[in-house]
Amino acid sequence: MTATHGVTRRAPAGADPVAAVAGTAGRSRGRRDGWRDGWRGWWSLGLVVVAWTVATSAGAVAPQVLPGPAAVARAGAELVTAGTLLPALAVSVGRLAVGALLGTGLGLALGLLAGLTRTGHDVVDRPVQAVRAVPFTALTPLLVVWCGLGETPKVLLVVIATVVPVYVATVQGVQGVDPRLRELAVAQHLGRGATLRRVVLPGALPSVLAGVRLALGTGWVAVIVAEQVATDRGVGALLADARTWARTDVVLLCVALYAVLGLLTDALIRATEQHALRWRTPPAHPCLPKEPA
Amino acid sequence: MGDALLEVRDMHLALPAPGGPRSVLAGADLAVPRGAFTCVVGPSGCGKSTLLGVVAGLRRPDRGAVLLDGRDVTGTTGHAAWMAQDDLLLEWRTVLDNVALGLQVQGVRRREARARVRDLLDEFGLAGHVDARPSELSGGLRQRAALARTVAQGRELLLLDEPFGALDALTRLHLQRWLAATWAAHRWTVVMVTHDVREAVTLADEVVRLSGQPAQIAARYRVDEPHPRHPAGLGPATRRVEQDVLTGLGVLGAPDDAPVPVP
Numbered sequence: 001m002t003a004t005h006g007v008t009r010r011a012p013a014g015a016d017p018v019a020a021v022a023g024t025a026g027r028s029r030g031r032r033d034g035w036r037d038g039w040r041g042w043w044s045l046g047l048v049v050v051a052w053t054v055a056t057s058a059g060a061v062a063p064q065v066l067p068g069p070a071a072v073a074r075a076g077a078e079l080v081t082a083g084t085l086l087p088a089l090a091v092s093v094g095r096l097a098v099g100a101l102l103g104t105g106l107g108l109a110l111g112l113l114a115g116l117t118r119t120g121h122d123v124v125d126r127p128v129q130a131v132r133a134v135p136f137t138a139l140t141p142l143l144v145v146w147c148g149l150g151e152t153p154k155v156l157l158v159v160i161a162t163v164v165p166v167y168v169a170t171v172q173g174v175q176g177v178d179p180r181l182r183e184l185a186v187a188q189h190l191g192r193g194a195t196l197r198r199v200v201l202p203g204a205l206p207s208v209l210a211g212v213r214l215a216l217g218t219g220w221v222a223v224i225v226a227e228q229v230a231t232d233r234g235v236g237a238l239l240a241d242a243r244t245w246a247r248t249d250v251v252l253l254c255v256a257l258y259a260v261l262g263l264l265t266d267a268l269i270r271a272t273e274q275h276a277l278r279w280r281t282p283p284a285h286p287c288l289p290k291e292p293a
Numbered sequence: 294m295g296d297a298l299l300e301v302r303d304m305h306l307a308l309p310a311p312g313g314p315r316s317v318l319a320g321a322d323l324a325v326p327r328g329a330f331t332c333v334v335g336p337s338g339c340g341k342s343t344l345l346g347v348v349a350g351l352r353r354p355d356r357g358a359v360l361l362d363g364r365d366v367t368g369t370t371g372h373a374a375w376m377a378q379d380d381l382l383l384e385w386r387t388v389l390d391n392v393a394l395g396l397q398v399q400g401v402r403r404r405e406a407r408a409r410v411r412d413l414l415d416e417f418g419l420a421g422h423v424d425a426r427p428s429e430l431s432g433g434l435r436q437r438a439a440l441a442r443t444v445a446q447g448r449e450l451l452l453l454d455e456p457f458g459a460l461d462a463l464t465r466l467h468l469q470r471w472l473a474a475t476w477a478a479h480r481w482t483v484v485m486v487t488h489d490v491r492e493a494v495t496l497a498d499e500v501v502r503l504s505g506q507p508a509q510i511a512a513r514y515r516v517d518e519p520h521p522r523h524p525a526g527l528g529p530a531t532r533r534v535e536q537d538v539l540t541g542l543g544v545l546g547a548p549d550d551a552p553v554p555v556p
Contacts, residue, residue, distance in 0.1 A: 180377070181383070186350075186370055187375040187376075188395050189370050189398065189399075191398070198397075279384055279385045279386075
């Protein structure tokens with residue numbers, strides 16, 4: 001065996017210049033670029049804040065109409081000391097978390113059912129598409145009538161808002177798995193469960209995660225809409241109070257909070273994507289070719 | 294025929310086509326002894342891959358039987374390890390985990406499956422790429438990883454469907470030479486489909502030539518030169534077999550059956 005090992009070892013050595021080139025040197029560079037790319041889009045947002053500061057401090061806009069960033073920050077500090085801001089944040093984040101978790105789970109389950117079986121598709125797809133056709137905001141009054149004013153209608157609205165994007169993305173992801181890989185599953189004697197777990201789900205994951213990201217975006221919209229209707233807790237309640245007392249600074253604070261929360265959720269999913277899909281080579285930024293001379 | 298590990302008897306298969314079902318296989322027979330390397334060659338699109346797919350159990354034949362060690366395995370999978378021309382590596386798994394896949398689904402724990410395939414990767418020249426993703430590998434290395442995954446399943450029979458068909462000529466020569474040496478050390482039972490006659494006579498104990506569609510066995514050729522052979526240094530007897538096969542395919546001299554249409 002040792003002798004033959006010598007033969008087999010030597011044989012591929014000739015082919016290995018190819019192997020040497022395909023090293024992992026490119027990887028760490030890619031990661032650093034990824035980090036830089038993560039920050040490069042932010043300066044434009046910073047510019048907006050600067051413009052806001054300049055406009056308000058120059059007195060071009062009345063402070064009752066548009067308070068400056070400093071006034072908004074003061075309002076924030078005031079609410080934190082009063083002990084109302086952080087609990088409100090926790091309530092809103094909680095609504096999104098519970099609703100999105102349920103919605104994502106349901107969307108995933110329905111998506112797998114419709115993506116993997118013809119009967120499942122026949123049963124599930126039309127109803128979900130019907131729900132998709134209705135703007136979920138239109139369901140708010142109905143949910144209030146059905147479930148009262150507690151947490152249930154708010155969470156339910158988030159569930160409805162998140163279930164559809166996750167469902168659509170899951171169906172697309174499952175059906176997009178290379179059919180040749182199913183052939184491989186047969187050849188490797190994988191069976192249904194193993195094929196699902198080791199071939200279909202990982203293959204569909206990029207699409208599913210994109211769907212979850214989309215879902216969390218609409219999930220926040222659902223939270224905001226739900227909190228506009230009869231709330232006593234959450235960022236929406238703060239917003240309603242501020243409107244009553246004409247506190248523009250607090251209104252702006254709440255709007256800014258929603259923005260920050262949305263960006264943070266997005267960053268969370270992005271990080272998950274980068275971790276779970278690190279096997280994917282990131283696509284180059286698309287650009288038009290140079291004009292021919 | 295008595296000591297054959299694999300027997301294919303009277304294989305018939307028709308596949309749906311625009312003008313009604315078209316006969317693809319019309320009575321193909323094969324007998325592959327344990328530890329032998331058989332290559333199947335034939336004109337383009339004659340049904341070589343279909344034949345292999347039927348043996349692998351990807352497709353059930355209309356008539357005929359596949360016997361492994363005398364056991365009827367027609368239309369079932371799991372008795373043989375099959376490899377396609379595309380490597381079909383799972384992009385999200387490392388090379389190591391791709392190769393360990395077969396063992397894992399057989400119920401071997403992940404840690405143990407990984408340990409068991411490490412030596413194999415070493416032997417397949419993939420030791421430096423154990424943790425690489427398939428997208429980081431060259432075509433030749435991907436093919437080797439796919440081959441390692443096929444071998445790692447530990448089946449008695451390997452079915453290789455043009456494993457080097459998509460590679461550039463130079464890489465293909467390297468891999469043919471490497472496979473000749475590796476196979477000589479292990480003596481797996483192999484049925485390999487190829488369109489490369491030089492490749493066939495380099496690797497095989499027996500070359501089986503199929504006729505044009507519907508495919509039947511047109512001729513069998515024995516190659517007696519001892520293994521491992523080198524694709525660029527074949528002996529005169531093997532070169533003669535190569536000429537015979539090429540003649541039979543209508544590429545050289547007068548064809549001995551119907552002229553092969555240019556695809």
